[in-house]
Amino acid sequence: MAMNFDPFRELDRVASGLFESRQGPRVMPMDLYRQGETYVLTADLPGIDPGSIDVDVDGQLLTIRAERTLRGAEGVKWITRERSGGSFLRQLSLGDGLDVERISASYENGVLSVVIPVSERAKPRKIAVEHVTTDGASEGQQLSASAS
Template sequence: MALNFDPFRELDRMTDTLLGARQGPRVMPMDLYREGDHYVLAADLPGIDPGSVDIDVDGQLLTIRAERTLGAAEGAKWIARERQAGSFLRQLNLGQGIDVEKIAANYTNGVLSVTIPVSERAKPRKIEVASGNEQESLTVKEGQKSVDA
């Protein structure tokens, strides 16, 4: 079996070996876009057991955690080992205007999709523009006569 040699990947592997494996959670790649009245977050989590995915919202902070374990046959000799095992973490500040009560998530084919709805308050709306004459008539108090110029 032939494998392509990548000197940079080999250098990363040697650095990890010499300095100790990377400690702490890894960052998961993600896309975030707005679609109508909600945002969609899509995070790549291939090989993750859906039961290990934990999503929580604390105030305006959305936190996604996941765990990947890699099993190996007893006594296996590794030829290449590039897949990362361990914990993955992503945190996002949602800001104002998000309906945190209606956030929903789905995990399909290694992709975690999180739907983040925009609150009614933050949705775009039309504001009617009054003309100059209409504005003056609105400021006249009841019982007073308006003076036309």
């Protein structure tokens, strides 16, 4: 069996083992994009128990929490250990114009998807413009204009 020794990797492994219990929540990588009248957030959470995922909204703050428990950690001698367990946390400040009451989430194949719809009041809409003549009479003709 060929062995490859990297002193920096070994130092990193030892340091992470020493300080593992002091680490706080880990950040999860995510993408955020707009698709039509919704925003879609996708976050990578491989190996997470779906029951540990918590998505909540408090005012304009969206919080995602999850927990990864590593299996087989008791009574084994690790050769290499690059996957970390523990808590994952991500918080996003939501802007005005989003419908926080209709946010939905799903978890599939290690990816959490959160759909955040745009509120009805923030969507573009037509505003009728009434034409008034110089004598103060209103004509039945209406013009339309877009407002956003």
